[in-house]
Amino acid sequence: xxxxxxxxxxxxxxxxxxxxxxxxxxxxxxxxxxxxxxxxxxxxxxxxxxxxxxxxxxxxxxxxxxxxxxxxxxxxxxxxxxxxxxxxxxxxxxxxxxxxxxxxxxxxxxxxxxxxxxxxxxxxxxxxxxxxxxxxxxxxxxxxxxxxxxxxxxxxxxxxxxxxxxxxxxxxxxxxxxxxxxxxxxxxxxxxxxxxxxxxxxxxxxxxxxxxxxxxxxxxxxxxxxxxxxxxxxxxxxxxxxxxxxxxxxxxxxxxxxxxx
Amino acid sequence: xxxxxxxxxxxxxxxxxxxxxxxxxxxxxxxxxxxxxxxxxxxxxxxxxxxxxxxxxxxxxxxxxxxxxxxxxxxxxxxxxxxxxxxxxxxxxxxxxxxxxxxxxxxxxxxxxxxxxxxxxxxxxxxxxxxxxxxxxxxxxxxxxxxxxxxxxxxxxxxxxxxxxxxxxxxxxxxxxxxxxxxxxxxxxxxxxxxxxxxxxxxxxxxxxxxxxxxxxxxxxxxxxxxxxxxxxxxxxxxxxxxxxxxxxxxxxxxxxxxxxxxxxxxxxxxxxxxxxxxxxxxxxxxxxxxxxxxxxxxxxxxxxxxxxxxxxxxxxxxxxxxxxxxxxxxxxxxxxxxxxxxxxxxxxxxxxxxxxxxxxxxxxxxxxxxxxxxxxxxxxxxxxxxxxxxxxxxxxxxxxxxxxxxxxxxxxxxxxxxxxxxxxxxxxxxxxxxxxxxxxxxxxxxxxxxxxxxxxxxxxxxxxxxxxxxxxxxxxxxxxxxxxxxxxxxxxxxxxxxxxxxxxxxxxxxxxxxxxxxxxxxxxxxxxxxxxxxxxxxxxxxxxxxxxxxxxxxxxxxxxxxxxxxxxxxxxxxxxxxxxxxxxxxxxxxxxxxxxxxxxxxxxxxxxxxxxxxxxxxxxxxxxxxxxxxxxxxxxxxxxxxx
Numbered sequence: 078x079x080x081x082x083x084x085x086x087x088x089x090x091x092x093x094x095x096x097x098x099x100x101x102x103x104x105x106x107x108x109x110x111x112x113x114x115x116x117x118x119x120x121x122x123x124x125x126x127x128x129x130x131x132x133x134x135x136x137x138x139x140x141x142x143x144x145x146x147x148x149x150x151x152x153x154x155x156x157x158x159x160x161x162x163x164x165x166x167x168x169x170x171x172x173x174x175x176x177x178x179x180x181x182x183x184x185x186x187x188x189x190x191x192x193x194x195x196x197x198x199x200x201x202x203x204x205x206x207x208x209x210x211x212x213x214x215x216x217x218x219x220x221x222x223x224x225x226x227x228x229x230x231x232x233x234x235x236x237x238x239x240x241x242x243x244x245x246x247x248x249x250x251x252x253x254x255x256x257x258x259x260x261x262x263x264x265x266x267x268x269x270x271x272x273x274x275x276x277x278x279x280x281x282x283x284x285x286x287x288x289x290x291x292x293x294x295x296x297x298x299x300x301x302x303x304x305x306x307x308x309x310x311x312x313x314x315x316x317x318x319x320x321x322x323x324x325x326x327x328x329x330x331x332x333x334x335x336x337x338x
Numbered sequence: 339x340x341x342x343x344x345x346x347x348x349x350x351x352x353x354x355x356x357x358x359x360x361x362x363x364x365x366x367x368x369x370x371x372x373x374x375x376x377x378x379x380x381x382x383x384x385x386x387x388x389x390x391x392x393x394x395x396x397x398x399x400x401x402x403x404x405x406x407x408x409x410x411x412x413x414x415x416x417x418x419x420x421x422x423x424x425x426x427x428x429x430x431x432x433x434x435x436x437x438x439x440x441x442x443x444x445x446x447x448x449x450x451x452x453x454x455x456x457x458x459x460x461x462x463x464x465x466x467x468x469x470x471x472x473x474x475x476x477x478x479x480x481x482x483x484x485x486x487x488x489x490x491x492x493x494x495x496x497x498x499x500x501x502x503x504x505x506x507x508x509x510x511x512x513x514x515x516x517x518x519x520x521x522x523x524x525x526x527x528x529x530x531x532x533x534x535x536x537x538x539x540x541x542x543x544x545x546x547x548x549x550x551x552x553x554x555x556x557x558x559x560x561x562x563x564x565x566x567x568x569x570x571x572x573x574x575x576x577x578x579x580x581x582x583x584x585x586x587x588x589x590x591x592x593x594x595x596x597x598x599x600x601x602x603x604x605x606x607x608x609x610x611x612x613x614x615x616x617x618x619x620x621x622x623x624x625x626x627x628x629x630x631x632x633x634x635x636x637x638x639x640x641x642x643x644x645x646x647x648x649x650x651x652x653x654x655x656x657x658x659x660x661x662x663x664x665x666x667x668x669x670x671x672x673x674x675x676x677x678x679x680x681x682x683x684x685x686x687x688x689x690x691x692x693x694x695x696x697x698x699x700x701x702x703x704x705x706x707x708x709x710x711x712x713x714x715x716x717x718x719x720x721x722x723x724x725x726x727x728x729x730x731x732x733x734x735x736x737x738x739x740x741x742x743x744x745x746x747x748x749x750x751x752x753x754x755x756x757x758x759x760x761x762x763x764x765x766x767x768x769x770x771x772x773x774x775x776x777x778x779x780x781x782x783x784x785x786x787x788x789x790x791x792x793x794x795x796x797x798x799x800x801x802x803x804x805x806x807x808x809x810x811x812x813x814x815x816x817x818x819x820x821x822x823x824x825x826x827x828x829x830x831x832x833x834x835x836x837x838x839x840x841x842x843x844x845x846x847x848x849x850x851x852x853x854x855x856x857x858x859x860x861x862x863x864x865x866x867x868x869x870x871x872x873x874x875x876x877x878x879x880x881x882x883x884x885x886x887x888x889x890x891x892x893x894x895x896x897x898x899x900x901x902x903x904x905x906x907x908x909x910x911x912x913x914x915x916x917x918x919x920x921x922x923x924x925x926x927x928x929x930x931x932x933x934x935x936x937x938x939x940x941x942x943x944x945x946x947x948x949x950x951x952x953x954x955x956x957x958x959x960x961x962x963x964x965x966x967x968x969x970x971x972x973x974x975x976x977x978x979x980x981x982x
Contacts, residue, residue: 221481
């Protein structure tokens, strides 16, 4: 296949960027999208030009490193598929393909297609855990968990933290990501003791990072490579509202716990 | 040759009580003193993240480093099938001893009894802890944890989370790590690559790093350094590893005096998607768990190119079921891989010809779909089937999968004693980066177990014992050893940039990988290894004369990162081939064609090679010194490994 690429080139976060056109020649339809970019980069290096910087690691759709907008869609046209798992057979010979970074104020560009998604880490640091130390656990079968609930928790936990949901959203909202992280714990008994506290801390952390609000466009759900359903957002919102209602009680509980020391 | 004492420091006493005795008797650091110790953890996969989190919980100050943009992206994330634990929830006769025995036997009797027994003991704690963290393991309708079978075992002891066990366990460790980052006990350094180890007066006291965004070279000092940097499978260029996986951290520690043990013990995984062409940048694993329900076969006749559904049952060879009736499709990885190579060498491979040979065998679910229904198969393996379809464009519910072996895991690594400490005082090595538990072949679902055992349950004890029993003088990063290590790191970067030749780092990597796959892959022999040993230094010379790196050193530069890693692979490859040449026996993943039984099985030589080969660096291109740690088997009898 022969293709024309229009690729976002940007030196660093401070510099201005622009779309630059490159030919991609003799591409195998069996190669992945990133392998096609590898091939273009090899040619650029051969000519002494700087190759296109893009992030990738596992190249099997699970690490969440790859992050690019292909023809206007984060991860490209195939539903439920990361850019690394997208194969060239979905394109046609002669196509022109536009490739840009994930764009959001909270994801500053590092170089070309590479962005800084450390905001996602900071949101999870704010409360995305069960407070249990190594060595303190009861037997794994001590608390039975209905299979259906465990399955829902897994569906949420399948999130790979890639940020496509943010890149697709007009408001650059991280709600799908956030709600998936919360739903994993919400549907497991181990997550129950910290449920309200976790919701408040993580939602507030996302606000601090500059992600926008959800106004129900559902673009996030459409581009999520792991098909995380948007109804998790509604669950999260219910918990957040509940937190406001019970906050006094919640504070009292915490205070009592501290007093007991 | 320097005088190195390879004392494994296995505690005395009966096997079953060694670890509990160790824990009762080892020295402790009191809680108030723990905050006086700084620990560097390099790597944030299962071993690194679990170690950093647990040490943070205990009160140590931890700096954790990863080259990825987030600790959650370390390659443990990609493990699919599961994690073993001797829980015996299935009431099928499992026990700590049985897991220990299966692991030693699976490793073809080339691992230490003491370490492996401890691993089997703590396996059960891992499951409890991960459940408590909120890891969504697969469950039965009654609410209890589900299990499945994996290769090399006759019990069902593998816990799993669909085909994403690695991601779920890593997210558990990552959540624990996040909690300690939030608590201020762990400082995380992402997009930061370790480029050298700093040794002061024989003790590992720090590292030199490069910030991959700004290019800034920095020094970090600590009281101990923990390497949890994974394996070196990418030396073969094509492997199931992430494209960023590399040998740099462990190799540079080797150049600072740490012994590298059994580098030739590499694992070729039998069930990967076959190579499709020149463009390929990596190979994708199809979880071993598929062998629970899939049946592996090839046509009986060579050159039979009929489509699979038209080949009648009596013209198919279910060769694993035929050759190894008691384990069948669940034969261990090394055995299943070699069998696949053999049938393809006989011309009975399937799928498209690549370089003149059809390299593929069928993994067929037709029987399982008939027996269990499509829905059950989708529940068990849905995401794997989807992934296969995305990559190959074929639907495995309809057409049998095509699979072929690929490099997947490396059993070799830096030598460590029972404390997980290398021969350099204070340098500890965890997870795949060390050599310790899997011998010459790792059983499926044991990598996750080992990574988490090392990080959650072993290093917290052994590191305390090290701190409590060691004089550690106060040093800062102004120490001359830091300056010298930094100078060398800078020099190498300048040297790489000044070559200004014509070939990309990637093209050298690809050429090296092909050379190793052909000569130090699934089958090895003297002539091939000698050929590789002659060619590697030539390729290395060419690299240093002709590599081309575009872009500067004080910026985000992926070519420069890659070049540094390829430079290390080009040295390390020589060590791997030398180890393979020196080990004149076949065992586990190391198959020397000269040493096989009449039936083509691995022929061990316990008289001469019942040891770990531990290599000491003496200079680039110079023969390294070989030190041997004799393996002592007191509790089990060495036997020919049979899965018939």
